[in-house]
Amino acid sequence: MSFKLSHSVKEIRGNGQVDRVLLEDLKTGEEFEYPTSGVFIYIGFHPNSGFLQGTVALDPGGHVVTDIRMETDKPGVFAAGDVRQYSDRQLGTSVGDGITAALSAYRYITEG
Ligand SMILES: Cc1cc2nc3c(=O)[nH]c(=O)nc-3n(C[C@H](O)[C@H](O)[C@H](O)COP(=O)(O)OP(=O)(O)OC[C@H]3O[C@@H](n4cnc5c(N)ncnc54)[C@H](O)[C@@H]3O)c2cc1C
Structure with missing residues (x-):
């Protein structure tokens, strides 16, 4: 496991199945692809009520x-x-x- 602090996921990429994400380094603005086989999307705690x-x-x-x-x-x-x-x-x-x-x-x- 590695941590990518101060980074934002810009895109989830793959051909029918995720195999990488496009990350942005929020400090430098640099964008780069990062290989991954899964993505958990944090959607927050606001209830749909x-x-x-x-x-x-x-x-x-x-x-x-x-x-x-x-x-x-x-x-x-x-x-x-x-x-x-x-x-x-x-x-x-x-x-x-x-x-x-x-x-x-x-x-x-x-x-x-
Ligand atoms: C990324 C992530 C990782 C998590 N990891 C863990 C973990 O490791 N361990 C752990 O214990 N918990 C984890 N959780 C929390 C766990 O998923 C939740 O606590 C659990 O799913 C809550 O169950 P629930 O039935 O209350 O709500 P939900 O699972 O959110 O189910 C609510 C359902 O109601 C539906 N719904 C909403 N509005 C309406 C409507 N108006 N009409 C009809 N249906 C509607 C939704 O579509 C959904 O299917 C994680 C959650 C997330 C998002």
Whole structure:
């Protein structure tokens, strides 16, 4: 593993499959190709929750507010994973949230 600090990915290149990226050295402006067999794109932490505006409570960052049963402020509506307030935003925690939400939804349906 090597670190390319102060560099920006300008293009992902390859013929049907990525095999290199075009990098820009942000200090010198120099552009050069760097061989790689994969690219993970960091897209940030802003939740895609705009469509929920006005339906369930969101925190100032747009994350869905839930209790520990993953229930929102609207009874019968549950949220799980990265979109949830205070989520650790990891696969394992998201899966756990999903299990809790599913069981809570089951109880909501069967017990009222
Ligand atoms: C580059 C990267 C590396 C990561 N590495 C790790 C790691 O090493 N270990 C780890 O534990 N976690 C890692 N994570 C975090 C992990 O991927 C997330 O925590 C996990 O995927 C969250 O699961 P989720 O189901 O909550 O959300 P997502 O996986 O984001 O799933 C949400 C789904 O909802 C869909 N969606 C969005 N809006 C709508 C809509 N309006 N209608 C219908 N569908 C919609 C999306 O298309 C998406 O399929 C990484 C994340 C990234 C981006």
